[in-house]
Amino acid sequence: MKELILLRHAKSSWKDSTLEDFDRPLNKRGKTVAPQMGQLLADVGWVPQYIIASPAKRCRATTKLLLPYFKIKSKNVQWEEMIYEAPTSALYTVISEVPDKISSLMVIGHNPGLEMLATELDSAFPGHLTTCAAVCIDLPISHWRDIGPDAGKVRECLRPKEVLTRDQRT
Template structure:
């Protein structure tokens, strides 16, 4: 069995007009939500075997907060430039390419790709995954490359923890 947790990056700031989209930082609310949700998750689930993040600043900062609160070494955090894409194609490719020695993974990515993925691969319809929302899906597969439809086992949004 494989278990996947997908985290949409925390709330980012649009305050800096001259900053490229990939470099947009988190807002204070985003930092607070990332701590809130990572603390909740670290008390609820077993630490995932691997942490993988988009290279975008907002996703990477969210991942770093989760790593810190899970006690996961930053040196083991995988950074995947291809996750900075707003379709589910690169998300699917990244997940299906995970090493089968990892039984669980947590991925930090972006809006449209996550929404499409969780509805295609999970068994519960989700209209919209908000910033710092977490979806957990279990797959009855031995190999990541074989995942198809899984069972949605976790749906958590920051508004439910405030």
């Protein structure tokens, strides 16, 4: 059995219109919510052994804010260019290359790719991942290479607006 946690990056800033999309940082709310979601995920036991994340600035910042709650060493974080603006085929490729000794994997990236992947893995998933939302998918497989459409079952989706109080989010 494998556990796949898909997490969309925290809320990003659109203040500087001269920045390329790849270089957009987190905004104030994103910097506040990411560690709160990290604590929540740790509290519910969604603690990955390994993280694959987009190297986009907002994903790097989100990942760095989550790491203290997962107690993961930086060597267990892979910055993967293919995740930025990735179609599901690229996400499947990246995930399928994870060593089988890893039973719990987190992918930190972007929409629409993450939403589409979650929906392909479990067609019952409504497909709505807000910023910093996480969806945990149980995969009854032994090898990551066996991941594919309809291979999983969504355990739960945690969205900041639904699981954090208003005071926590501001």
